[in-house]
Amino acid sequence: MRAGEEAEAVAPAEADRTKSTRRRMTSSTGRPRSEEAHQAILDATLALLGEVGYSALTVEGVAQRAGVGKATIYRRWSSKLPLVVEAFSALPGFEDVDAGSLEHDLKETLRKYLEAFNSTALGTVFPSLAGERAHNPELSKLIEPVARARREPFVRIFERARARGEISSDVDIDLAADLVVGPISVTLFFRGGSLSPRMVDPLVDLALKGILKRG
Template structure:
């Protein structure tokens, strides 16, 4: 009986408790907002969440994993499907910039990018995430290609990278207040380069 109880005790924490996990994610977001990336650490999150560092590391094996989950938890960006690529891309970028600007997610994502510069685990996590996001944006381009809006020899993955590059540069330089007219100009230039008969 004692052995069974001991085994049960050892297994506690191996599975994530949703309430505890939410408290840790809330604490991680609050630490980032208050202290920025420079003040973000697992120790600071553990203190704020009143959780043990071993629990945090059991559920998130690295600082990067925790940052990425905080980011993904916040990410709510509508992707329009208007039937016109130009409108879809303008709408997507406007929604993304607004989300980054009006929530702490922009700060979280900048922190993850910073962490990736010196941490291989963070770099891998960021690359995996970016690959998934690129596939998502690529679908917007592929829909337009199927409608004949862009030339048949255009690689949707390259176009998706160009859109992501524009977005990331504005995030990293904290220029998320671009007016719609400027975003439309960028998308129009991109459209001219990928249009049929260009």
């Protein structure tokens, strides 16, 4: 461990170099950290994450893309792991829509979510991270609470619908949520792109009414 001097400059409780985000010890003196560089680093991280994936993502690549020195990154994040987690956490999740109708709320939330997929790095970052999670327990552990929080407003829509009596009480809420999001997941992972908000209406209609012809 030859990085003693640097390591002593981070908060002791976060000395684990594989997980922590670094902070300044004394905050009132010296040149302040550049907020522009900070944001540029996070933006570059998301862009590269979508372009080359997590494994091929390197701190050097992020530094070049962001136009900063590598030291500027290592001064804030101990490795690419916490850097990626923080960058991902800043991406938008589901919005909590509550207009009193399951069908309406689902369509509204999903439409906005798919628009976010097309207008942010979400659409490219998501598959990369999901694929990496499968064989990276450390990343999986750190991403899981973030992913769960992003999903929560969506699940809440179903809970309210069940409270209103729109859904039978013996229906598994999580399964129902997976059923609605499922086709988006399939489209995202098994075909490339084409996540148009126009797919929302037929998707929600089919999930709510069922595949079988009603008799």
